[in-house]
Amino acid sequence: MSKDDLNRIFLSEEEIPTHWYNVQADMPNLPAPSLNPKTKQPLKFEDLQAIFPDELIRQEMSTERWIEIPEEVREAYKKWRPSPLYRARGLEKALDTPAEIYYKYEGTSPSGSHKINSSIPQAYYNKQAGIKRLATETGAGQWGTALSIACQAFGLECVVYMVKISYEQKPYRRHLMNVYGGRVIASPSMETECGRQILAKDPNSLGSLGIAISEAVEDAAGRDDTNYALGSVLNHVTLHQTVIGQEAKAQLAKIDRYPDPVIGCCGGGTNFGGISFPFVKDKIEGKKVRLLAVEPAACPTLTRGKFAYDYGDTAQLTPIMKMYTLGHDFVPPGIHSGGLRYHGASPLVSQLYHDGLIEAVAYGQNEVFAAALKFARTEGILPAPESSHAIKAAIDEALKCRESGEKKVILFCLSGHGHFDLAAYESYLSGRLKDVEYTDEMIAEGLKNLPRI
Amino acid sequence: MSKDDLNRIFLSEEEIPTHWYNVQADMPNLPAPSLNPKTKQPLKFEDLQAIFPDELIRQEMSTERWIEIPEEVREAYKKWRPSPLYRARGLEKALDTPAEIYYKYEGTSPSGSHKINSSIPQAYYNKQAGIKRLATETGAGQWGTALSIACQAFGLECVVYMVKISYEQKPYRRHLMNVYGGRVIASPSMETECGRQILAKDPNSLGSLGIAISEAVEDAAGRDDTNYALGSVLNHVTLHQTVIGQEAKAQLAKIDRYPDPVIGCCGGGTNFGGISFPFVKDKIEGKKVRLLAVEPAACPTLTRGKFAYDYGDTAQLTPIMKMYTLGHDFVPPGIHSGGLRYHGASPLVSQLYHDGLIEAVAYGQNEVFAAALKFARTEGILPAPESSHAIKAAIDEALKCRESGEKKVILFCLSGHGHFDLAAYESYLSGRLKDVEYTDEMIAEGLKNLPRI
Numbered sequence: 001m002s003k004d005d006l007n008r009i010f011l012s013e014e015e016i017p018t019h020w021y022n023v024q025a026d027m028p029n030l031p032a033p034s035l036n037p038k039t040k041q042p043l044k045f046e047d048l049q050a051i052f053p054d055e056l057i058r059q060e061m062s063t064e065r066w067i068e069i070p071e072e073v074r075e076a077y078k079k080w081r082p083s084p085l086y087r088a089r090g091l092e093k094a095l096d097t098p099a100e101i102y103y104k105y106e107g108t109s110p111s112g113s114h115k116i117n118s119s120i121p122q123a124y125y126n127k128q129a130g131i132k133r134l135a136t137e138t139g140a141g142q143w144g145t146a147l148s149i150a151c152q153a154f155g156l157e158c159v160v161y162m163v164k165i166s167y168e169q170k171p172y173r174r175h176l177m178n179v180y181g182g183r184v185i186a187s188p189s190m191e192t193e194c195g196r197q198i199l200a201k202d203p204n205s206l207g208s209l210g211i212a213i214s215e216a217v218e219d220a221a222g223r224d225d226t227n228y229a230l231g232s233v234l235n236h237v238t239l240h241q242t243v244i245g246q247e248a249k250a251q252l253a254k255i256d257r258y259p260d261p262v263i264g265c266c267g268g269g270t271n272f273g274g275i276s277f278p279f280v281k282d283k284i285e286g287k288k289v290r291l292l293a294v295e296p297a298a299c300p301t302l303t304r305g306k307f308a309y310d311y312g313d314t315a316q317l318t319p320i321m322k323m324y325t326l327g328h329d330f331v332p333p334g335i336h337s338g339g340l341r342y343h344g345a346s347p348l349v350s351q352l353y354h355d356g357l358i359e360a361v362a363y364g365q366n367e368v369f370a371a372a373l374k375f376a377r378t379e380g381i382l383p384a385p386e387s388s389h390a391i392k393a394a395i396d397e398a399l400k401c402r403e404s405g406e407k408k409v410i411l412f413c414l415s416g417h418g419h420f421d422l423a424a425y426e427s428y429l430s431g432r433l434k435d436v437e438y439t440d441e442m443i444a445e446g447l448k449n450l451p452r453i
Numbered sequence: 454m455s456k457d458d459l460n461r462i463f464l465s466e467e468e469i470p471t472h473w474y475n476v477q478a479d480m481p482n483l484p485a486p487s488l489n490p491k492t493k494q495p496l497k498f499e500d501l502q503a504i505f506p507d508e509l510i511r512q513e514m515s516t517e518r519w520i521e522i523p524e525e526v527r528e529a530y531k532k533w534r535p536s537p538l539y540r541a542r543g544l545e546k547a548l549d550t551p552a553e554i555y556y557k558y559e560g561t562s563p564s565g566s567h568k569i570n571s572s573i574p575q576a577y578y579n580k581q582a583g584i585k586r587l588a589t590e591t592g593a594g595q596w597g598t599a600l601s602i603a604c605q606a607f608g609l610e611c612v613v614y615m616v617k618i619s620y621e622q623k624p625y626r627r628h629l630m631n632v633y634g635g636r637v638i639a640s641p642s643m644e645t646e647c648g649r650q651i652l653a654k655d656p657n658s659l660g661s662l663g664i665a666i667s668e669a670v671e672d673a674a675g676r677d678d679t680n681y682a683l684g685s686v687l688n689h690v691t692l693h694q695t696v697i698g699q700e701a702k703a704q705l706a707k708i709d710r711y712p713d714p715v716i717g718c719c720g721g722g723t724n725f726g727g728i729s730f731p732f733v734k735d736k737i738e739g740k741k742v743r744l745l746a747v748e749p750a751a752c753p754t755l756t757r758g759k760f761a762y763d764y765g766d767t768a769q770l771t772p773i774m775k776m777y778t779l780g781h782d783f784v785p786p787g788i789h790s791g792g793l794r795y796h797g798a799s800p801l802v803s804q805l806y807h808d809g810l811i812e813a814v815a816y817g818q819n820e821v822f823a824a825a826l827k828f829a830r831t832e833g834i835l836p837a838p839e840s841s842h843a844i845k846a847a848i849d850e851a852l853k854c855r856e857s858g859e860k861k862v863i864l865f866c867l868s869g870h871g872h873f874d875l876a877a878y879e880s881y882l883s884g885r886l887k888d889v890e891y892t893d894e895m896i897a898e899g900l901k902n903l904p905r906i
Binding site: 006007008010013078079080090108109110112149152153171172175176178179180181373376377379380381382417419420422423425426429 | 459460461463466531532533543561562563564565602605606624625628629631632633634826829830832833834835870872873875876878879882
């Protein structure tokens with residue numbers, strides 16, 4: 001069988017990357033320093049010690065190019081890494097495109113998405129630091145599941161503050177965390193001062209990601225045995241996700257391919273950074289490769305937001321970061337790609353986008369689900385709605401190749417499966433899914449309350 | 454890295470089996486012939502032509518040892534085959550056993566279970582025969598999903614009669630079939646004479662697998678463009694599943710291992726046959742290998758049923774088969790392993806069990822879910838409740854090794870993931886799951902109405 005005939009390209013366990021790649025070593029401009037939300041001065045190492053172990057703070061601030069992956073983490077990765085790279089032959093055929101389409105599939109992980117690439121090292125470093133318990137928040141449940149599995153693997157307790165409306169409407173996600181030993185609390189809760197205050201004012205509050213973050217941070221800051229864990233946005237989280245792009249690059253190299261474009265969906269930005277950052281240095285050195293971030297039109301952070309200092313959360317408890325933002329009190333509508341409903345984008349992605357090294361595009365959810373359905377019916381795999389944004393962009397690129405006759409090598413990250421998103425598919429199939437349109441005035445409204453730095 | 458250190462053993466695409474293995478070539482005693490339900494005479498080739506294509510009837514009746522897998526089917530298999538073989542290091546450690554535990558994981562297939570190993574060739578042969586449309590029944594939805602995907606791949610229409618209570622209580626399974634283009638009809642329906650008759654008598658009928666089979670068979674028999682497809686029990690279905698055991702054997706051989714015991718859960722018997730039949734010849738030739746079928750205590754076909762001629766369905770429309778049975782009007786309680794709720798076992802499995810080449814054991818659902826939870830927490834993967842029967846047996850075998858000090862090589866088939874079974878896990882975690890106990894009198898009751906042959 002010739003290399004050109006392969007349907008899946010595997011790597012051996014020995015080919016799991018030995019280091020994470022830190023894009024900060026190669027960026028033309030480093031992101032502006034994040035600021036302490038109280039003092040508005042550049043964030044210091046000590047500012048983060050109440051909630052993160054030292055090693056993760058070092059990674060957050062490091063500009064070293066390669067950071068070694070601990071042996072215990074690589075061992076844990078072996079349950080699902082290296083993940084497969086698929087050639088999308090069914091999709092290519094359906095599109096009648098001369099392009100080759102490849103997707104790196106992270107849905108074979110125990111948690112069903114890429115999130116576990118970071119929850120494993122986060123649990124590991126906390127365990128090393130003597131921490132007994134991790135607190136986090138979750139919206140749709142992907143990160144809460146990934147952290148529950150990681151805590152189980154390293155013998156830590158896991159407490160997940162889950163936005164109350166998701167807690168009630170998505171019981172299966174909650175049960176899944178319970179199966180993996182996670183304790184799931186509907187937020188706002190009576191377990192934190194912040195939660196009690198909100199419930200005193202509004203006993204029927206349905207919660208928000210902002211409130212859940214506040215509760216998890218309060219929980220972690222108030223207990224010596226507990227730290228906080230975040231599944232997106234931050235530098236160290238993006239760092240851990242670079243195993244995705246490194247593996248994909250090695251897999252394509254095995255069949256003598258190099259991708260252009262490289263595509264990922266973009267919410268907080270860690271999945272997109274994971275697939276694309278390992279190609280940034282090549283691009284800076286003149287290699288022809290477009291890096292394309294795909295976001296929902298209902299939360300168009302890169303394509304319509306502002307590059308400015310802003311808080312990471314509604315309650316203004318997190319550090320102030322320089323990033324593309326729609327405003328920390330922008331509330332995206334309830335679209336089905338819960339994992340992409342975030343008002344900001346990671347400072348690393350934002351800086352690279354600002355410097356023209358990354359491109360971005362936004363799609364409405366109906367066209368994204370149409371792409372998801374085409375993918376499911378030609379490739380068999382049911383994609384997560386979030387990941388389907390990348391599929392839509394890949395399809396559009398492949399159709400352009402049909403016009404131009406170009407034989408491009410398109411690579412995208414299929415960051416997770418959609419086994420827990422069937423209610424969303426049903427909405428689409430029954431024609432009940434609505435797209436959201438923003439006027440420039442509505443976007444401007446969200447940007448009115450940026451902090452004055 | 455030494456072979457002994459591997460966590461997953463892969464095969465290349467070229468190592469997908471080229472032939473299915475037909476155990477009938479090696480059985481000491483062939484199963485007694487199946488009978489026409491009307492004439493009670495041995496079933497003739499023509500009797501099946503109204504609902505099956507000739508090639509599948511030939512496979513059903515063949516005693517050739519090897520049957521070639523068509524190139525188009527092997528191509529379609531490449532989306533997920535060869536499936537991975539995992540070493541259960543986390544589970545071994547938790548059990549503190551000297552045994553090595555391996556599991557063949559079929560949950561990475563597009564349909565999430567082994568069922569698609571047979572739906573693909575069934576759709577293929579029907580397409581070759583000029584059929585445009587396949588009708589089937591589904592209880593929990595695994596087979597309906599697998600057939601929807603296969604029909605989509607070969608450009609056939611797919612109509613799935615889904616037991617009405619499942620249709621209403623498990624909407625996600627139904628949406629999944631819709632995503633893959635399957636048309637799902639709540640059974641009993643107004644689309645068939647049989648359905649209309651039942652609804653005339655009882656407009657609120659919740660349906661049963663027996664009724665759904667009758668509707669699908671009536672649909673297929675009444676239209677020239679339509680055939681019927683069944684996902685279990687029959688010889689040709691078991692034949693297709695032997696890719697599982699063949700691959701597992703080759704994977705273990707790569708690390709110089711040979712298994713004993715080989716374990717699979719057993720409902721209709723095709724998953725169990727798939728993992729175990731490729732070891733039958735070795736056993737007949739004197740190799741030490743136990744083949745262990747695991748069934749639910751709530752439907753103890755092999756362990757407490759009778760080896761006798763019986764109908765495959767409640768409505769007495771299917772051929773009469775010689776098999777272990779609890780009686781065709783035995784109605785198993787609503788346990789969460791829907792895929793194992795069948796009153797009979799495949800004639801091939803039944804004959805081999807009768808001849809002492811296969812062993813069987815039954816477990817209650819609470820002990821099975823306890824095993825499932827231990828597995829999820831140590832191995833990461835969330836197993837289907839059906840597959841968890843095999844996990845429970847593997848754990849018991851490994852614990853025996855802890856007592857005896859034996860370093861056995863235990864192999865089991867993890868036939869599917871449990872992503873659509875979280876309601877069942879929740880029942881278990883909240884302590885609401887009930888075990889079912891049968892008296893000998895209750896079992897005898899079910900056996901009262903066996904046909905007189």
